[in-house]
Structure formats: C-alpha cells, structure tokens
Amino acid sequence: MKLHADTVRKHDAQPVFFMSWAYSDLPAMTMQLADAYTTAGNDNNAFVIPAGLAFAKARGQRPELNLYVADKRHPSLAGTYLAAATTYGALFRKSPVGLTYTSGLSSETVEFLQSTAWQTLQEYFPSLSTRARN
Numbered sequence: 001m002k003l004h005a006d007t008v009r010k011h012d013a014q015p016v017f018f019m020s021w022a023y024s025d026l027p028a029m030t031m032q033l034a035d036a037y038t039t040a041g042n043d044n045n046a047f048v049i050p051a052g053l054a055f056a057k058a059r060g061q062r063p064e065l066n067l068y069v070a071d072k073r074h075p076s077l078a079g080t081y082l083a084a085a086t087t088y089g090a091l092f093r094k095s096p097v098g099l100t101y102t103s104g105l106s107s108e109t110v111e112f113l114q115s116t117a118w119q120t121l122q123e124y125f126p127s128l129s130t131r132a133r134n
Helices: 002-010 029-043 051-061 077-092 107-124 126-133
Strands: 016-018 047-049
Touching: 016 029, 029 047, 029 051, 047 077, 051 077, 051 107, 077 107, 107 126
Parallel strands: 016 047
Antiparallel strands: none
C-alpha cells in the first residue's frame, strides 16, 4: 500500500483507501478488515472510507435487507447504494441524508442506507459528529 500511496502523493493527490466489507457468510471479517484498513491508513497518512463498517451496521439493524448478490461477496444494488452514500459523506464531509437519487430503491430503503452511512461516518470520524451539532 505504501508504494501506491507514495505514487498518489507524487502526483499531488491524497491517497484514499476504500474499506471493503466482509463476505456475507463471514461477518467476523468486519473487524479484521476495519483494523487492517485503519492501520494501513494511519501508516500511510491516507484517508479511509469505512464502507465495510457501514455494511456491518446495516446488516445489524436490518438483516433482511440484502446487500449482496448471489456470490455473497459483491454488493447488490442496495449494497452499492450504501457504499456510494458512505463515499459521498466521507469525501464531502457532509450527510448524504436527503440526497434525492434513489437508483430505483424504495424511499424507506434509501433513507435507511443514507442514515446508516452517516451514522457510520460520525462514529469513524468523531469530528463529523461535532460538526453536525454545530
């Protein structure tokens, strides 16, 4: 990762690591992935988007919502939407709640995924919680 982070910096850009999610049949992977990405981010002064933690939070709150396609590894439409909402919130440092694009998902599902993304980001980046209160 260091080689790639250094290459990005060489081109005057900030490296960003996208924390992946656990396979649907191996939820225990979540904390291993979170720890590995957070450590790699810290070691390489890189920004980390905690999509994997958002997946875990969503699965914990609404296990009936399918975030995966049949291979149990790649995201479904809802999983892709959650990852995108988390990415939006992380990069722009603002809540995705209220964004109008639904990708054909129900408004209830969109609201849940947007809220889950924002809650995850506020937990991962405590400064966002402070900013949201001010």
